[in-house]
Every structure is written in C-alpha cells, then in structure tokens.
Amino acid sequence: MSMSDAIANLSRKEQVIRKAAELFKDKGYAAASMRDLAQLLGIEAASLYSHIKSKEEILRSLCFDMAAEFRKSLEEVEKQHVPASEKLRNGIIGHIQVMAKDLTASAVFMNEHRHLSEPYLRDFLLLRINYINRFKTIIEDGVRTGEFKNTIDKKLAVMTLFSSLNWMPMWYDPDSSIDPQALGDQLADMLVNGLKKA
Amino acid sequence: MSMSDAIANLSRKEQVIRKAAELFKDKGYAAASMRDLAQLLGIEAASLYSHIKSKEEILRSLCFDMAAEFRKSLEEVEKQHVPASEKLRNGIIGHIQVMAKDLTASAVFMNEHRHLSEPYLRDFLLLRINYINRFKTIIEDGVRTGEFKNTIDKKLAVMTLFSSLNWMPMWYDPDSSIDPQALGDQLADMLVNGLKKA
DNA sequence: CCTACCGATCGGTAGG
C-alpha cells in the first residue's frame, strides 16, 4: 500500500466516522444501523467494514477523542496562577470551546457513551470522574479562599455546572448571533455570578 | 371481567410500566428488548402483550404522564403574585419536586422521548417548548423589573436552567444527606445568585 | 400467562 493510498484510506475512514457521529446523534447509537450509515455514504453496508472494524469502534473513537480534548483543555487551565473563580471561568470557557469545535461528536460523547462495552465503558467513566473531580477541586479551592459560598453542596455545584455545559450541543445553533467565545463568557457569568443583578 | 379483575390488571400493568422505566433508563429505549423486560418480571415476552399494546405505548405513558406533572406544577407557580426572582425560584423547586417523586420516569422523559413516533413526538416537543417558554417569560419579566441582568442572552439562560434541572435524575442519590426540598433550594440559589459570595 | 411461531432487521463475514 502506497503512502497516498494510506492517506486516502484515512480520509475515507474519517468520513465514515463523521457521518456516523451525525447518525448516532440523531437516532441514538442503538437505533442507528450500519445500513443507515452505508446509505448516507452511498455504499453497501458490507463495504463499511473495509474502513472500520466494528460499529463500536466508531463510538469508541468518538468518545475517547473528545475525552482527550477535554483533558488537554483542563490541563492548560490548571497551570494558570489565578484565583479560583477565574480558574473556574476559564475551565468553563475551555470546555465550551472544545465542544464548539465539534458539536456533533460532543453530543455523542455525552449521550451515547453508555453503549460502550467493557472494559471501555469503565475506562471512559474513570476519565470522566477524574475530569469532574478536578473541577470540584477548583470549586473547593474557591470555597477555602472565600471566593465562593460555603453554604452550597459541592457535588450539587459541580454536577449542575456539568449539566449546563454538557447539554449545550443539544440547543446551541452555531449560526446564531452568539459566538462560542461569548457563549462561554455568558455561561461562566451565569454560573459564577447568577442571574440576579449584582 | 369483574371489578377486582380490573383492579388486578391495572396494578399489573403499572408493574410492567415501572419495570420498563427502569430498563429504559439503564439500557436506553432502543437497546432494551421486550424479552429483557419479561425476564425482569419473571414471565415470557409474549405475555407482556396481555397488559400493554406495544413497547412504544409504555414510552408514551411515561413521557406524557411526566409532562402533565410538570405542567401542573408550573401552573400553580404562575398563579402566585410574587416577584419574578421568587417565581423562578418556586418554578425550579416545583420542577425538582416533580422529578424527585419519580427519578426513573424523569430520566426516561428526558433521554428517551426522541424514540416516540409521529405524531406523538411532535405533540411531546410542543408541550416541552411551551413549558420552556413559560420559564423564559418569567426570566424576561425579571429582566423588565430590573431583578435580573439585562446582559444575558435569554435563550442561553433558560436552556442552562433546564439542563441543570433535567440532568438531576442522572446523579442525584435519593438516600443522600440532601433531601429534595434542600436540593431544589440550593439549585435555585446557585442559578439565581451564582456560586460567588454576595 | 403459555407455546409456537412470523417476517423483518441486525452486525458482521467470505470471497472476490
């Protein structure tokens, strides 16, 4: 196989994965059939398997690639020497920006990961709990320094934060007047400062 | 069929629906088979159909019963003559209390409604957009009276609110130290006032 | 509530 064949294969594989992401988002992983996917690509179902090993391999690559992006973004934020409220703000903005780069894959990451088989599901959930706990640490730091209220339950705070972030791909219209940067800003403002006028 | 038979049937049908809710929540509607459900109930798959008409009928009853509960709760709140911030707070608490009464059905309502067929899906989405818009009206009232910031995008605000509320069944442990009333209080506080110390 | 069964569809393979 020549280099250009390898590149062609890679790009075709990428096409398959991207179309699959759209399909999985729209119908859900379990209800999306490989025949549906093939039809979207204009080929026969059996032909998919010269590009990918299995249906689940596609789901795995979508979920774990997104997880890696989120992790990278948070690591950058953790390096910063800024107050906890600023760190939380930057973490939120980073998370939103990673999502905005691929809203379809983000929706699959959030809604369909439960269809991963073991041991992948376990690995995925470990990555997620680690990510959540690192946000929780930022919130706890903010409570310790007096920036954040000490009256709020930390688990509730971090899960509420996460819920807000993770549903964004379900309603955000990338063609709308509000761009991802402004979206991140406003989301961070609402969660940190609330709706009420200061 | 005697009256007591009717009552027995009704209660058995309820058992089927409740078990189905657990199964749909755990595996997702599409991945949950009627044979799985039958096994959980200790009967054969074909026997399910003496209690229910179809798999989707179960999903419909779960989704629309929850929708009716949410609607009822919001109507009570809308009658109140209180400031918008108070109304929003009470709307949040009401929503949480409806969910807390049946966390399993709430999770199905949120995650599996997309598997409804037409025309039920359309009806469901209309109910949901109506509910969301009524919350949006409360937020807009609050902006008009000066209780809420006028800098925030209203769609973002209401969708963030909804995301936070609707993911609660995914992480809330009803045996935890925080009870539904306190949960509603804290969630309302976080969304209205933010994490930051006043 | 059961046995026996239906047609449709599923993910995936063999072989080219």
Add this chain to the structure above:
DNA sequence: CCTACCGATCGGTAGG
C-alpha cells in the same frame, strides 16, 4: 467497494 449470505435477535400475533 460489491454480491451473497450467516446466525442472532427483534417486536409482535395466533390460539389456547
């Protein structure tokens, strides 16, 4: 990338 096909499983029905 295709034709031809596999065993497994799906929601649901007939008849008792």
